[in-house]
Amino acid sequence: MKFPHEHSLKEIAAIIDCDYVGDNDFPVQGMNEIHVVTPGDIVFVDHPKYYDKALESAATIVLINKEVECPEGKALLISDDPFRDFNKLTRHFKPFQSLNGLISESAEIGEGTIIQPNAVIGNHVKIGKNCLIKSNVTIGDNCVLGDNVIIHSGTVLGGDAFYYKKRAEGYDKLLSGGRVVVENNVEIGTNNSIDRGVTGDTIIGEGSKLDNLIQIGHDTVIGKNCLLASQIGIAGCVVVEDDVTIWGQVGIRSDITIAKGTVLMAQCGVSKDTEPNTTYWGTPFGEVRTKLREYAAIKKLPEIVKKIK
Structure with missing residues (x-):
């Protein structure tokens, strides 16, 4: 999922209220699961078994529950609960919209x-x-x-x-x-x-x-x-x-x-x-x-x- 426009690492960290490793202005363009990530995406990982897979993936921002060495050219979002905070980002960028009729006016x-x-x-x-x-x-x-x-x-x-x-x-x-x-x-x-x-x-x-x-x-x-x-x-x-x-x-x-x-x-x-x-x-x-x-x-x-x- 790509965001409507590019955000900074500092802005994303503020949305989920977490610490981060990387430049304030590090570019964040979207969020995805690990099998579909591309550069500019956030990927989340909350189990040590999968740390390396996430850190070595195409994603350039890793939402992780431990402060580890940050790979060159990437940034980290340090969270006590990456699963929860991935959901926070989904709610922020793709909030639920109710329908007022059978066919949406935006369709x-x-x-x-x-x-x-x-x-x-x-x-x-x-x-x-x-x-x-x-x-x-x-x-x-x-x-x-x-x-x-x-x-x-x-x-x-x-x-x-x-x-x-x-x-x-x-x-x-x-x-x-x-x-x-x-x-x-x-x-x-x-x-x-x-x-x-x-x-x-x-x-x-x-x-x-x-x-x-x-x-x-x-x-x-x-x-x-x-x-x-x-x-x-x-x-x-x-x-x-x-x-x-x-x-x-x-x-x-x-x-x-x-x-x-x-x-x-x-x-x-x-x-x-x-x-x-x-x-x-x-x-x-x-x-x-x-x-x-x-x-x-x-x-x-x-x-x-x-x-x-």
Whole structure:
């Protein structure tokens, strides 16, 4: 998430009331999670296990809970609770805005686009040309849709990320300030839930088609010309490359890549990266021919046991 204009390190420290290491005028241009940071961004870290990863990332400002040696060309924001203060920044730069009607006055809707009754279009949403938004669709604040997009009834674009920190008193939610971006010629079926990025974008690539009852987590990227069947659950921060086919009831864990041309057969439980142009099946999942041979061998076990006896 980039800020509307550049701020100084001193200004950001004042917002969250913390100490800092670096020049007062050190430039701060945005804030992001570690997998999408660029120079000028703030990244937060609150566990020693990940200090080095954050300090060595592309981010040039590190919000951290210990005063450590500051890498050259970077700055530190020293906080007793980086998670809390990251939320403070999200509230400051992306505060909640209520709606006064079904379609926000700040929404931009392209020529030839049809919005059916009871659809909700949030603040600062941009919708391209010749789209069809059916009844009871919700498109949250700041989401972007390209041209020729179809969204079927009951779908929610831009729900909050499922991202919590466990504390003694309960779960603390990380606020979501990102977007959902749907590219040209995408069709999304009924009752899908596509969460916005925490600070970046959740993306549905051009030409992809999604069936009904699909959950896509925050900051996940679906590539171009992908086909997703019903009842799929994809966690956050997944990369699905182009031309992937995912059949029904597949579950995909976070932070992995589904390579170009992959086919995931129904009910796969996907726990690691895939190889390009390969078909997988099963839980735990594996290359489909290998898994079928394993299944055939297991069916022979009762006969083998009889012979042993």
